[in-house]
Amino acid sequence: MAEQKVDTARLQRYARAYTESAVFFAAMDLELFTHIAQGADTEPKLAKAMGIPPLNVERLVTCALAMGLVEAGDGTLRNAPDTQRFMVKGQPGYAKDWMMFTRPDVPEWFRLTEHLRRQEPPSTLGMYENLSVEEARKYHAATYSIGMGAGKRFSRRVNLSKRKKLLDLGGGSGAYSINAVQTYPNLRAVVLDLPPVTEVTKEYLKLNGVEDRVTTLPGDFTRTPFPTDVDAAVMASNLPIYNEEMIQLVVRKAHDALLPGGEFHLVGEMVYDDRKGPLDPAMWGMFEAICHSGGKAHSVAQCVGYLKTAGFTKVSAEEFVPGTLHRVSGIKAR
Numbered sequence: 001m002a003e004q005k006v007d008t009a010r011l012q013r014y015a016r017a018y019t020e021s022a023v024f025f026a027a028m029d030l031e032l033f034t035h036i037a038q039g040a041d042t043e044p045k046l047a048k049a050m051g052i053p054p055l056n057v058e059r060l061v062t063c064a065l066a067m068g069l070v071e072a073g074d075g076t077l078r079n080a081p082d083t084q085r086f087m088v089k090g091q092p093g094y095a096k097d098w099m100m101f102t103r104p105d106v107p108e109w110f111r112l113t114e115h116l117r118r119q120e121p122p123s124t125l126g127m128y129e130n131l132s133v134e135e136a137r138k139y140h141a142a143t144y145s146i147g148m149g150a151g152k153r154f155s156r157r158v159n160l161s162k163r164k165k166l167l168d169l170g171g172g173s174g175a176y177s178i179n180a181v182q183t184y185p186n187l188r189a190v191v192l193d194l195p196p197v198t199e200v201t202k203e204y205l206k207l208n209g210v211e212d213r214v215t216t217l218p219g220d221f222t223r224t225p226f227p228t229d230v231d232a233a234v235m236a237s238n239l240p241i242y243n244e245e246m247i248q249l250v251v252r253k254a255h256d257a258l259l260p261g262g263e264f265h266l267v268g269e270m271v272y273d274d275r276k277g278p279l280d281p282a283m284w285g286m287f288e289a290i291c292h293s294g295g296k297a298h299s300v301a302q303c304v305g306y307l308k309t310a311g312f313t314k315v316s317a318e319e320f321v322p323g324t325l326h327r328v329s330g331i332k333a334r
Helices: 009-015 017-029 032-037 043-050 054-067 081-086 103-109 112-116 133-157 175-183 195-207 244-257 279-291 300-310
Strands: 070-073 076-079 165-169 188-193 214-218 232-236 263-268 313-321 325-331
Touching: 009 017, 017 032, 017 054, 017 103, 032 043, 032 070, 032 076, 032 081, 043 054, 054 070, 076 081, 103 112, 103 279, 112 279, 133 175, 133 195, 133 232, 133 263, 133 313, 133 325, 165 175, 165 244, 175 188, 175 195, 175 214, 188 195, 195 214, 232 244, 244 263, 244 300, 263 300, 300 313, 300 325
Parallel strands: 165 188, 165 232, 188 214, 232 263
Antiparallel strands: 070 076, 263 325, 313 325
16 A cells, blocks of 8 residues: 655645635625626726726735635636625625624734633633623624524524523524514513623614514623523523533523423534534634633533533434534423
8 A cells, every 4th residue: 555645735724824814804805706796707897896906906816716716717707606695795695794703803813822821710701701882782793694594593493383482591682582583473582691782682673673572681691590481592602602610500500490391402613522623613612712711612412411411301412503503402301
């Protein structure tokens, strides 16, 4: 058997991965994909539309072609299917805010070594410790669209038709609750989140016309008592912010608050049990080093264990959004 050749290609890709992010950010800044969709489908047209020199258009288009962000044929350019769907300004799926969400964190990622060497104890809430209403509004302006997509998926996957009230832990914009009550007319919901966040939640509830069926409860779900008239609960997309002890505490609180026969869903960025992926949840766990929180990437098996330890039965796990989210669910015994 021939000896497998080992080279530096993969390592070089990691060392220069930031250049791909930089090109993508620049393409969004210059609205490359929007201009192409609106008919600027050649480099001369793009130079005029974007207001940059032809040489720089050539550079940008060459990189975008190599990255698969745009495609070429018959002398014209077109967007790749995903950039056409999500990166064209004015379209329903426009996701620039979400794609730009972590851009301000770039300098701190390049100080990651320093963050990893910190010895002082982490904070409880990390980046959310001193959150203002305006910061919460900006945060959810970026995450709302992606949250609504996940909320719709949740309401399609989880049958809440026989449930009366949903507790949405750390619900942010209220995306899960909004979709749940829209899908199930007899359902009511309450979003428990930090006081600055619930001020923003109310704005999204009003925007979606569900403020009469979804209420807010300002607080910290690690400390605030949960309402005890709920028969369903969900904690979505805040898993990596906390350590094992805190997640176990919250899951146990949810179990104790639920009515007998109630259901709980933990939706989050979980890694496989061997920790060999997915990469995205692993990176969200690493981001907590930058935030200096006690959070980490939890495995699917760990999350199953949190529910079983809390007393939930019929605990199950499924991949919720491939490569990003898993859903672990359980039932409180009657």
